[in-house]
Each structure stands twice: as structure tokens, then as C-alpha cells.
Amino acid sequence: MFSNRYRSVKILGILLLFPSLAWYSNRENRFLSFAECMRDPTRYQGAEVSNFLEPRILDVDDRRLLISQPDGPLEIRIPKGFDGVFPEGAEIAELKPGDSLEAVTVFRLPGYLELKAIRGAPLRRLKIVLSILPVLLVGFILLRTVRWRKGFLVILPDTSEASDKSDRSGNFKL
Amino acid sequence: MPDLVTHFASAYLVNRGWKIARGAVFFYLGAMLPDLITRPFHILFPRLLPATLGLHTPFAAFLACWLISLFFRVDQRKPVFWLLFSGSLLHFLLDAAQRHLTGGYHWFFPISGQTYSWGFIWPEDSIRYLPFTLLAAGLVFAVGRWRKRKRRFRANG
Incomplete structure (x- = not known):
């Protein structure tokens, strides 16, 4: 499931599954108008x-x-x-x-x-507007913690607080 | 759906409580993922709603998490996948608490089109409770910071 074997086939397969699921969902959820x-x-x-x-x-x-x-x-x-x-x-x-x-x-x-x-x-509109904030925050943290290296995304080690053992094995700073 | 601030804050509280492994940002991302792959489409293009209902499901979330993890280096794929997927399951758990007049969530799509929910709160109630949710998350954050500072102070003598 996670190996490099047939990686591109797996990626392509999943990418094709999404529109198929959307098509099937559209067919199954035909609302009476x-x-x-x-x-x-x-x-x-x-x-x-x-x-x-x-x-x-x-x-x-x-x-x-x-x-x-x-x-x-x-x-x-x-x-x-x-x-x-x-x-x-x-x-x-x-x-x-x-x-x-x-x-x-x-x-x-x-x-x-x-x-x-x-x-x-x-409150629906407010809910939608507020929902943008955590997306921006997570996007910002991802940009700081993930890099593209040699064809793969790589999570950078958290070296900012190397002296703190709990942090080294713990979370990205949040 | 509760708003994404509530989903994020809930993921943060769960993370602080259970000390989820390194890379908690993927758990937070997972907690928002089911909405991220569906809501923008049907909010901007309302006619797409029937098509997106099947994508706001555990099966579609599983596929999305798997897809994202495949872009990572081979040794990091498994943890990334599980962090994303457990975050997504937390998302569905919160969504299941909601009550709707019409529709609901198709938990077992594509096997079944049945919708289930516990019906405790209306979708916009999460906005009304947001100050309390944020207060709880803020308190946990502040206590965590205080304890960390105390530990560092002790370590430095």
C-alpha cells in the first residue's frame, strides 16, 4: 500500500477513482426538483x-x-x-x-x-468565512515543515528545540 | 458540518490530550480534509452538491489520505497516512453529532446511500459554541506553554 512499487499506478488509480465516485454519487443522489x-x-x-x-x-x-x-x-x-x-x-x-x-x-x-x-x-456565511482561517494556518505550518526533495515530499526534522526531549519526539510547534 | 475552526480546535485538543506523534499538522489537516475536498466545490458551484455528497465520506477520505501519503518519502508515508486518516475520522465523529432537516451524511458510501446522524446540534451551532471551544483550546495551549517553560527553567538550573 505504501511502497514505491507501482506508485504512479496507485496515484493515477486514486485520481481516476475520485471522478468516478463523484459521478456515482451524482447518479445516486438525484434530488427531485x-x-x-x-x-x-x-x-x-x-x-x-x-x-x-x-x-x-x-x-x-x-x-x-x-x-x-x-x-x-x-x-x-x-x-x-x-x-x-x-x-x-x-x-x-x-x-x-x-x-x-x-x-x-x-x-x-x-x-x-x-x-x-x-x-x-x-450564521452559515460567517461559518464559511471563519473556516478559511484554520486552512491558512495549517497551510502555513505545512510550508514550514514539508519540503520537496528528490521527487518526494519530506517532513523536516524539528530541530528548533533540540534540547527539549519531549519536543523532539513530540509535535510540530503548535 | 461544524466550522473548520471547531474541527481544528477539536483536533488540537485531542492531540494535546493523547500526545499524537510528530507531525501533528497532518492530524489537523486530516480533521479538515473531508470538507476541503468537497465544500469549496459545492459552495462555488451549487449544482455539484449531489456529486460531492459521495466524497464527504470515510471511503473518499481514506483514498484522499492514501493519495497524499504517496507523495511523501517512503518511510514517512505510513505515519502521514494514519495521522491524516485519524484526523478525518475525528471530523466524521463531530459531523455525526449534527442534526439536519434534509439529507445527512452517507457514511457507508459507495456500499450504501443511507444517511445516519445522532442529531445533537444544528450545523451552525458550532459557531455559537466557538468562543467556548476556543477558550478550551487556548487554555490547553497556555498550560502547555507554561509547563514547557517551567521544564526548561528547571533544566537550565
Whole structure:
């Protein structure tokens, strides 16, 4: 598994496996979309449409929700007395334009989506931005500790605190 | 997914607790790897989401760790692989604690498309808990520094 024998074949094989896995995943995770429901409305009456692509709230009031999708804005109707807002106890009024969301909807005739459950995720953008910081930090440490030598990556020995035994057998300085 | 700061801080705490071998940076990298090979693609290109779901799995992480390790010198491949892969498993452990309205993680992909999770916290809750997570990591870091300085002081007489 780790030897130099057939190394390039192993690398090539794994590199080919990734697009294959992505293709298989794409085939296995075919989400029902509103557009698909509209192609045969009677067949999809009552079907659940829940996997939206990076949706954001464009507009919201008591009766309808407008979300962004790659194909354009999508309207979702909110039934009267709707109480499917998560986390439990939250209300529709707490949802704001610009927020990310997770939603479960049901396709209804003649051709609209009705909200079944929703969860606003206003912190999603912050989560994505903050996630860049540790990537930069780890990248910086990797640049300091790894070098390209004679066709291979090599981890440099930690000589900065050679007098400290625990460090020599321990971690890169972090 | 919890944010990567939480994943990184958790890996740091585990590393400090268990004194993982030299090259801890690979453990940290492994703790972020499943998100690094999937999230940028479906955040920038939302239509790729169905394709990336199968790559945020232990099997794909195993392959990614193996691939990365093959670029290292032969004597360093095994430790690099295990550090990366154990970091990735820690990542999946944290992800498993999450709750979703829709979807979830395909732990046994490509054998099974079933999704499982324990459902303790919502994905963005990690941001709310982040000050506490960072405080814990900062405390451990500070105590580690203090102990190291004390040891050096004693060694120097």
C-alpha cells in the first residue's frame, strides 16, 4: 500500500477513482426538483421536494417565501397556521432576507411548493468565512515543515528545540 | 458540518490530550480534509452538491489520505497516512453529532446511500459554541506553554 512499487499506478488509480465516485454519487443522489415536478404535475402531487442548492432567502412574509436557486428565484407558499419552523420554538418572522436555509416542501397541484418545515441558518456565511482561517494556518505550518526533495515530499526534522526531549519526539510547534 | 475552526480546535485538543506523534499538522489537516475536498466545490458551484455528497465520506477520505501519503518519502508515508486518516475520522465523529432537516451524511458510501446522524446540534451551532471551544483550546495551549517553560527553567538550573 505504501511502497514505491507501482506508485504512479496507485496515484493515477486514486485520481481516476475520485471522478468516478463523484459521478456515482451524482447518479445516486438525484434530488427531485420543482422543475421536474412541473414536467408531470399529476405524478408528483404530494411529493416531497427538499434538496435545494445553496438556497438563500430573497423575500419572506406570512404567506410566501422566495428563495434563490441556480435556475432563478423559487416561490414557496406558507400554509395558514404554519408551525414547522426549526429550531423548535422559532417563528417565520425570525427569517430574514439573505439568510441561508434548509427547507422541506411538498409539491401541490396545479403547480406550486408548499412549506412543510424550515430552518434558517443566518450564521452559515460567517461559518464559511471563519473556516478559511484554520486552512491558512495549517497551510502555513505545512510550508514550514514539508519540503520537496528528490521527487518526494519530506517532513523536516524539528530541530528548533533540540534540547527539549519531549519536543523532539513530540509535535510540530503548535 | 461544524466550522473548520471547531474541527481544528477539536483536533488540537485531542492531540494535546493523547500526545499524537510528530507531525501533528497532518492530524489537523486530516480533521479538515473531508470538507476541503468537497465544500469549496459545492459552495462555488451549487449544482455539484449531489456529486460531492459521495466524497464527504470515510471511503473518499481514506483514498484522499492514501493519495497524499504517496507523495511523501517512503518511510514517512505510513505515519502521514494514519495521522491524516485519524484526523478525518475525528471530523466524521463531530459531523455525526449534527442534526439536519434534509439529507445527512452517507457514511457507508459507495456500499450504501443511507444517511445516519445522532442529531445533537444544528450545523451552525458550532459557531455559537466557538468562543467556548476556543477558550478550551487556548487554555490547553497556555498550560502547555507554561509547563514547557517551567521544564526548561528547571533544566537550565
